[in-house]
Amino acid sequence: MRILLLNDRIDPTGGSQLLTRGISDGLAARGHETRILASDAGLDPADRPANASLCRGSLEGSKQTLLRTWNPSAAAALRREIASFRPDVVHVRAFLTQLSPSILPELAGVPALYHAVHHAAVCPTAKKLLPDGRICTFPAGSACKAHCLSVPAFAALMTQRALFRRSWHRFDAVLANSRCTADHLVRDGLGRGPGADEVRVVYNAVPATPARPPLSDPPRAVFVGRLSREKGVATLLHAWARVREEVPAAVLDLVGTGPLEAELEALAAATLGADAAVFHGRLPRPEAEAVATPAWVQAVPSTWDEPFGLVAAEAMMRGTAVVVPGHGGLAEVPEAGVSGLLAPAGDPEAWADALLTLLARRSRAEAMGRAARERATSRFTMDRLLDETEEVYNSIRRTEAAHRHA
Structure with a gap:
């Protein structure tokens, strides 16, 4: 199977980036052909994976806000990857802080899944946390401007939200890395969409490590x-x-x-x-x-x-x-x-x-x-994560094939 993984960033510094790399490596070890598409934000060229294609990204305040609203470079890069790599499945992970909703129209006709790894789909700050430390229970909208965002950022990120929701139907399945993440999606009306079943929870994986030695003093x-x-x-x-x-x-x-x-x-x-x-x-x-x-x-x-x-x-x-x-x-x-x-x-x-x-x-x-x-x-092993993810790949491919032959 040819699998294209999308993630906002691919520098080896954060959990989402490292896990995307791990999924790509794990799938390759199982005989699949994988590629990664990510932005170049924060990436030292020496750390670029051999199978990664890059688009423009930025970690600079206002520039990042504009790019995460609509990133033409990401759309063009995805268009090239689909034409040249011809993926059987596109696995979209984090994409709302760099790649933007610009990628979504490019998914037409390709089996695709959204794998939520944070709250960016339901919250412009991706944290669902108010400045005073309370967990935010407001829907995204006017409360974001009242509590968290400047007027320019609010305008840009509400535009992003509208564009994202307009193309939600491009996803054939929706995964989340916890029930908490899934529940936030469902409450925001993203639990179902055309072609998308209820959110399926696929927990993250962590590297296998040796067991620690027996405990010793001091506590x-x-x-x-x-x-x-x-x-x-x-x-x-x-x-x-x-x-x-x-x-x-x-x-x-x-x-x-x-x-x-x-x-x-x-x-x-x-x-x-x-x-x-x-x-x-x-x-x-x-x-x-x-x-x-x-x-x-x-x-x-x-x-x-x-x-x-x-x-x-x-x-x-x-x-x-x-x-x-x-x-x-x-x-x-x-x-x-x-x-x-x-x-x-x-x-x-x-x-x-x-x-x-x-x-x-x-x-x-x-x-x-x-x-x-x-x-x-x-x-929380990579084998378990890959088993469950491959089940979803196969399911959406079968659905796509059935639609083609209907």
């Missing part, structure tokens, strides 16, 4: 992610003050950078002892994994509706128990009470309780970590 928790407001790190630091009261030797490792780095370091200095929390900054993946591996628990205290939460699945694949919020795609990753614990976002006391459940009892952390690895190796 450690780790956070890996961006130090920004929606990641909820302030809640974690406030919770850690109580953790240290009950487990004085416990250490919190934080890996990542972001706009709140200085503020969070100051908060830690004011509320915790000198050795209670270690800010490691941004680390290359092998070094980040070396910091995370000894952890008894990985904390993912996000306050927004994370579409999935790769970092939690990666921890579980390692054999580390997780504590995640009780909402969004993250709540779907562990089995609550078995391979991880759920705690309400923004509630330091509840987070302290959950963390202490594991940090005060090594046997509990070990048992939950084993269960986490069992769940990850059965639910």
Whole structure:
């Protein structure tokens, strides 16, 4: 089968990009012929996959806003790829931050599926999060201008939304990386469209990694992610003050950078002892994994509706128990009470309780970590993702063939 994968970007820095590369490689290993079409935004030419074609992209504010509204370069590149590669299926992943709805008319007559990996189809910021930190429950429209967007950005992105919805019927199937993502699509009226069944959930995959060694003292928790407001790190630091009261030797490792780095370091200095929390900054993946591996628990205290939460699945694949919020795609990753614990976002006391459940009892952390690895190796592998995706490819190809012969 010839499969063309579309993704806004393909630089090896984000989850969507890395997973697109992984899907392409996995399909090729199964005997399929694959190509990738992405923008050149953020891409070092040395990191370009051999099977990737590129169109124009940008990470510069107003230029990106214009391109994500309508990107003629993306439409022309897709037209060329369809003519030369003649794909049996076009697998569209992220496309609303660079490639734009300009690609959709080019899909006429080609079996195509949309694989939602974030909330961009229902929210111009792709986060469904208000500036004050509340989860947004408003439909896209006037609320976006009132709360989140400048007037020029609002005009451009509402135009994008209209263009996207006008061509929604080009998709023969709709996938989402979690029930959370699927539910947002359905609530926005994108659960069904001409030729599209209800949204099917196909969970993300994470790389298979060796199981971590047995846990050792001191008890450690780790956070890996961006130090920004929606990641909820302030809640974690406030919770850690109580953790240290009950487990004085416990250490919190934080890996990542972001706009709140200085503020969070100051908060830690004011509320915790000198050795209670270690800010490691941004680390290359092998070094980040070396910091995370000894952890008894990985904390993912996000306050927004994370579409999935790769970092939690990666921890579980390692054999580390997780504590995640009780909402969004993250709540779907562990089995609550078995391979991880759920705690309400923004509630330091509840987070302290959950963390202490594991940090005060090594046997509990070990048992939950084993269960986490069992769940990850059965639910979040590339083989499982490819099996389910190939089923959809075959289904839409059969439907297309039936229509041609009707």
